[in-house]
Amino acid sequence: MAAKALYQLQNVTKNFHLEGGVIEVLRGLTLDIAASAWVALVGRSGSGKTTLLHLLGGLDKPSAGHIQLDGQDIARMSAAQLTSLRRQRIGFVFQSYHLFPELTAWENAVLPALHWGRDREAAYQNARQWLHAFGLDDRLQHRPRELSGGEQQRVAIARALVNDPDIILADEPTGNLDAAAARGILDILKNVHLEQGKTLIMVTHDQALASQADRVIRLADGPPPMPRTAVTPAVAREK
Ligand SMILES: Nc1ncnc2c1ncn2[C@@H]1O[C@H](COP(=O)(O)OP(=O)(O)O)[C@@H](O)[C@H]1O
Ligand SMILES: [Mg+2]
Numbered sequence: 001m002a003a004k005a006l007y008q009l010q011n012v013t014k015n016f017h018l019e020g021g022v023i024e025v026l027r028g029l030t031l032d033i034a035a036s037a038w039v040a041l042v043g044r045s046g047s048g049k050t051t052l053l054h055l056l057g058g059l060d061k062p063s064a065g066h067i068q069l070d071g072q073d074i075a076r077m078s079a080a081q082l083t084s085l086r087r088q089r090i091g092f093v094f095q096s097y098h099l100f101p102e103l104t105a106w107e108n109a110v111l112p113a114l115h116w117g118r119d120r121e122a123a124y125q126n127a128r129q130w131l132h133a134f135g136l137d138d139r140l141q142h143r144p145r146e147l148s149g150g151e152q153q154r155v156a157i158a159r160a161l162v163n164d165p166d167i168i169l170a171d172e173p174t175g176n177l178d179a180a181a182a183r184g185i186l187d188i189l190k191n192v193h194l195e196q197g198k199t200l201i202m203v204t205h206d207q208a209l210a211s212q213a214d215r216v217i218r219l220a221d222g223p224p225p226m227p228r229t230a231v232t233p234a235v236a237r238e239k
Contacts, residue, residue, distance in 0.1 A: 005033065005034060005035075006037070006070065006199055007032065007056060007068065008032050009031050009032070009033075010065055010066045010067075011064065011065035011066070012065035013026055013027050013065050014062050026051060026052060034199075036193075037215060038202075039216075039217055040211075040212075040216045041203045041204070041217050042217070048219050049203040049219055056169055057092055057169050058077065058085050061074070061075045069089075087163055088165065089166055090167050091163070091167070091169070092169050093157055093169070093170035093173045095171050095173065095176060097149075097152040097155070097156045097176075099152055099155060099156060101145060104142060104143055105136060105143075105144075106128065106141065109127040109159045109162055110123050110162060127159075130158035130161050131155070134188060139151055149181060150181030150182075150184055153173060154188065156173075161192065165198070166198055168193070168198055170189060170203065173189065175205065182209075
């Protein structure tokens with residue numbers, strides 16, 4: 001029997017309406033993503049990888065089509081349902097970290113747990129455990145500007161994990177890092193996926209990195225000359 005689908009995308013289309021017209025970013029995307037999979041999402045710059053990640057995370061809605069998460073249509077969820085989905089099930093890791101500059105590493109990492117109204121002390125301890133696991137014991141009180149890129153990204157991953165989500169959506173999490181730091185981030189994400197069975201969906205430009213995933217989803221795109229045309233349906237290449 002096939003693994004149970006975590007996500008089911010059916011004919012997903014995403015358009016952006018601008019003054020100059022409509023940009024078709026995703027068109028007729030149909031695919032399943034299994035629970036506990038590690039998926040690499042690849043494609044040329046502008047092919048819609050970030051857009052798709054936002055849709056999967058409930059940060060945006062498709063223009064047409066359906067995205068079901070465990071059988072529930074994300075586009076039909078209320079704002080309150082979406083908020084609780086994002087807090088409880090989804091950890092988002094951004095390419096450029098998105099840490100608050102005035103907060104310490106520890107404060108940044110604990111933030112989503114505080115918003116959830118959980119026990120404060122337990123939340124701080126949980127954040128601290130993740131920072132410890134990522135080798136940041138000596139950096140708890142540092143502000144982002146006092147941290148290297150790799151350290152900032154590790155704080156951002158701790159923040160993404162603090163509410164124990166089962167889905168990690170990572171948008172080029174190694175994009176701004178040198179090779180050694182990138183390897184460290186990849187190891188962290190891989191371990192969390194392997195040891196805890198979390199679904200990992202990662203956008204990357206790095207072919208070597210993508211080839212390590214269970215599955216590669218490639219967003220195809222139109223001809224390169226501007227203005228760019230609609231994206232053709234993603235082709236899922238299974239390893
Ligand atoms: N909020 C938006 N409004 C208008 N156009 C957007 C918006 N977000 C993305 N786009 C456009 O959609 C296309 C895909 O963007 P994106 O998903 O960020 O691509 P990728 O992550 O693959 O580089 C780009 O041409 C981008 O300019
Ligand atoms: Mg992007």
